[in-house]
Amino acid sequence: xxxxxxxxxxxxxxxxxxxxxxxxxxxxxxxxxxxxxxxxxxxxxxxxxxxxxxxxxxxxxxxxxxxxxxxxxxxxxxxxxxxxxxxxxxxxxxxxxxxxxxxxxxxxxxxxxxxxxxxxxxxxxxxxxxxxxxxxxxxxxxxxxxxxxxxxxxxxxxxxxxxxxxxxxxxxxxxxxxxxxxxxxxxxxxxxxxxxxxxxxxxxxxxxxxxxxxxxxxxxxxxxxxxxxxxxxxxxxxxxxxxxxxxxxxxxxxxxxxxxxxxxxxx
Amino acid sequence: xxxxxxxxxxxxxxxxxxxxxxxxxxxxxxxxxxxxxxxxxxxxxxxxxxxxxxxxxxxxxxxxxxxxxxxxxxxxxxxxxxxxxxxxxxxxxxxxxxxxxxxxxxxxxxxxxxxxxxxxxxxxxxxxxxxxxxxxxxxxxxxxxxxxxxxxxxxxxxxxxxxxxxxxxxxxxxxxxxxxxxxxxxxxxxxxxxxxxxxxxxxxxxxxxxxxxxxxxxxxxxxxxxxxxxxxxxxxxxxxxxxxxxxxxxxxxxxxxxxxxxxxxxxxxxxxxxxxxxxxxxxxxxxxxxxxxxxxxxxxxxxxxxxxxxxxxxxxxxxxxxxxxxxx
Numbered sequence: 001x002x003x004x005x006x007x008x009x010x011x012x013x014x015x016x017x018x019x020x021x022x023x024x025x026x027x028x029x030x031x032x033x034x035x036x037x038x039x040x041x042x043x044x045x046x047x048x049x050x051x052x053x054x055x056x057x058x059x060x061x062x063x064x065x066x067x068x069x070x071x072x073x074x075x076x077x078x079x080x081x082x083x084x085x086x087x088x089x090x091x092x093x094x095x096x097x098x099x100x101x102x103x104x105x106x107x108x109x110x111x112x113x114x115x116x117x118x119x120x121x122x123x124x125x126x127x128x129x130x131x132x133x134x135x136x137x138x139x140x141x142x143x144x145x146x147x148x149x150x151x152x153x154x155x156x157x158x159x160x161x162x163x164x165x166x167x168x169x170x171x172x173x174x175x176x177x178x179x180x181x182x183x184x185x186x187x188x189x190x191x192x193x194x195x196x197x198x199x200x201x202x203x204x205x206x207x208x209x210x211x212x213x214x215x216x217x218x219x220x221x222x223x224x225x226x227x228x229x230x231x232x233x234x235x236x237x238x239x240x241x242x243x244x245x246x247x248x249x250x251x252x253x254x255x256x257x258x259x260x261x262x263x264x265x266x267x
Numbered sequence: 268x269x270x271x272x273x274x275x276x277x278x279x280x281x282x283x284x285x286x287x288x289x290x291x292x293x294x295x296x297x298x299x300x301x302x303x304x305x306x307x308x309x310x311x312x313x314x315x316x317x318x319x320x321x322x323x324x325x326x327x328x329x330x331x332x333x334x335x336x337x338x339x340x341x342x343x344x345x346x347x348x349x350x351x352x353x354x355x356x357x358x359x360x361x362x363x364x365x366x367x368x369x370x371x372x373x374x375x376x377x378x379x380x381x382x383x384x385x386x387x388x389x390x391x392x393x394x395x396x397x398x399x400x401x402x403x404x405x406x407x408x409x410x411x412x413x414x415x416x417x418x419x420x421x422x423x424x425x426x427x428x429x430x431x432x433x434x435x436x437x438x439x440x441x442x443x444x445x446x447x448x449x450x451x452x453x454x455x456x457x458x459x460x461x462x463x464x465x466x467x468x469x470x471x472x473x474x475x476x477x478x479x480x481x482x483x484x485x486x487x488x489x490x491x492x493x494x495x496x497x498x499x500x501x502x503x504x505x506x507x508x509x510x511x512x513x514x515x516x517x518x519x520x521x522x523x524x525x526x527x528x529x530x531x532x533x534x535x536x537x538x539x540x541x542x543x544x545x546x547x548x549x550x551x552x553x554x555x556x557x558x559x560x561x562x563x564x565x566x567x568x569x570x571x572x573x574x575x576x577x578x579x580x581x582x583x584x585x586x587x588x589x590x591x592x593x594x595x
Contacts, residue, residue, distance in 0.1 A: 089480060090344075093534065
């Protein structure tokens with residue numbers, strides 16, 4: 001079981017820090033949601049967590065090991081990072097693309113084994129993309145594309161899965177199905193999941209714990225009920241709201257009432 | 268299974284074109300004489316000399332250069348993530364030609380000449396790469412900068428030739444337009460000995476090229492160091508292009524047409540695309556060269572004219588067909 005901890009992370013680009021003094025802990029097998037307005041530093045934190053960006057200071061530990069000291073290929077077997085849906089230049093088929101997730105497990109010249117293909121088949125079936133396996137990636141819809149990217153990450157057989165805004169560009173049906181799938185993966189396979197989300201209600205519904213980022217710092221963290229409150233929403237997003245608690249699921253639900261009249265106008 | 272069928276078809280095509288290349292050439296020899304020459308290699312008759320001294324070496328040269336250029340096209344396309352990249356459109360061949368022109372003027376041949384060609388190729392690709400990363404160029408802007416670089420280098424080459432003596436110029440200009448007739452600069456055995464290990468090296472990197480073609484970030488996330496590998500791939504491809512230029516001058520568009528024609532057949536996976544493109548590149552260049560010798564017999568066209576026409580038409584068709592280039 002691998003969890004992830006961030007200790008006093010200060011990170012950014014060139015000399016300008018985007019996030020500062022950020023600490024949080026992701027429990028093994030949990031679904032941890034990172035929420036916050038645009039530009040609050042979610043993607044920067046994500047890049048640090050998967051080793052794409054080295055923090056100025058602070059450490060990120062994966063199962064107790066400093067991420068910046070883990071060799072790349074081993075890191076790729078421990079953690080899978082699913083970027084937002086992006087362009088793929090060449091006409092790979094779905095199956096070819098997903099199979100690339102097995103590269104970290106095989107040497108440069110060793111062929112893929114039956115096990116690799118079995119893992120790919122099983123994952124494509126689970127994500128319901130096996131019927132498009134021979135199609136070119138460019139021909140897929142946004143929902144299928146997101147599942148193909150997820151499949152590529154899952155065949156890495158990671159212990160922790162990081163997804164940056166996986167629900168962006170998806171309709172509500174696909175959003176809910178994707179998050180349900182993540183919950184199943186976490187419950188049945190013991191996968192630790194870390195996602196960034198914009199929809200506070202979906203975040204409250206599917207995440208076991210949340211951290212709310214505001215201008216590069218953690219404004220609140222804890223259970224959804226602790227993080228999603230009228231005060232935090234007003235402070236971070238500048239929105240008036242009413243937060244109810246779903247009586248069956250015991251999860252917060254936000255009703256937005258409009259923008260706050262702030263003295264400084266928009267920040 | 269499209270894979271094995273494609274390779275079988277390519278291999279048979281290769282055999283047929285190789286035979287064609289031996290039986291057809293600059294001079295019209297009766298087929299019977301050629302068969303006789305093939306069966307009795309030792310003799311010193313006219314047919315024997317033509318077949319063993321001219322045609323077979325030329326067939327081999329065309330196959331190797333064609334394979335190499337097509338392979339380089341695949342490499343440049345994957346590394347730059349640009350479906351229009353190839354040694355000619357990126358100005359890499361022109362860089363090599365400048366190196367070769369300098370070598371010719373300095374009276375160099377063999378390894379020093381190849382070294383100058385390689386340096387020219389590598390500097391050109393580095394320049395294009397630097398420009399594209401500095402300004403974050405789009406697909407078509409990278410190609411535009413490659414074409415501009417090509418013009419620039421060609422002008423420098425013309426300048427060098429225009430201040431040189433006329434006898435050297437005539438030979439060099441012909442060679443520059445692309446010719447597989449062979450040069451004194453690099454013998455066929457030397458070419459084969461240098462090129463084959465390089466081509467196998469590129470084939471061995473095919474799987475890494477898959478990851479590279481997904482972009483630096485994705486390659487990194489799948490456990491690869493893209494920077495070092497890209498440098499290695501570009502270095503190898505520059506060396507291969509440099510050898511091609513040293514032995515056959517500038518032959519354009521082979522690296523563009525062939526990978527594009529092969530992707531629908533062999534797939535985008537570089538582990539199949541690379542070998543398929545190499546086989547098809549050999550076939551394409553050999554056919555072009557045979558055609559170049561036969562159409563206006565007894566005059567021989569530079570092979571670059573044939574590939575240039577084919578490539579130009581292809582390039583235009585591609586641009587017209589896909590207004591936003593093949594990127595989603």
